[in-house]
Amino acid sequence: SYELTQPPSVSVSPGQTATISCSGKELGDKYVCWFQQKPGQSPVMVIYQDTKRPSGIPVRFSGSNSGNTATLTISGTQAMDEADYYCQAWDRSAYVFGTGTKVTVL
């Protein structure tokens, strides 16, 4: 089955840039979504189709996808961005999630 690998954790200082990677075979050939999940809440989509932001998602969230790696970038990270982040792709008619990354804003 298809696998998506993320770093377990990323730490960032307030106002700095957080970068979260998501690796999978030929991932650049697939569309990638990113979800933010805060404790006790359901996931919220922050990026879809690699680079697009849903309505209401701040512009500091951006995405890219090329080769075997997709990246979520949070520019000017705020304390409210502390959460778990998951990438997700569509492979052979199935939804596949990444392993998840905990972002800590120090």
Added chain:
Amino acid sequence: QVHLQESGPGLVKPSQTLSLTCTVSGGSVSRGGYYWNWIRQFPGKGLEWIGYIFYSGSTHYDPSLKSRITISLDPSKDQFSLNLNSVTAADTAVYYCARGNGSALDFWGQGTLVTVSS
């Protein structure tokens, strides 16, 4: 705005069947093009896709669960359901329903915790 809400027992005994329903409002489950999904999250762990039913009624399940699950659609109530049989403690998780819009899972329910215990 589409809203999804899970419902069902929060406690299921081992070897029995876990049954959950997702009620969709603000949109119709029979509207073309959408995948109606079930996803679960083990305590303190990541997200695991379980399967979906397409608006046409066709289904696709995770291979590791395929022998134990059934997802069905009730367009008259704008609901879809999950049945997971022969449950064990390892099936204890928060279960989410979500709408698949092409490659993206764009709307999610709030999730419901199901505990498998005698």
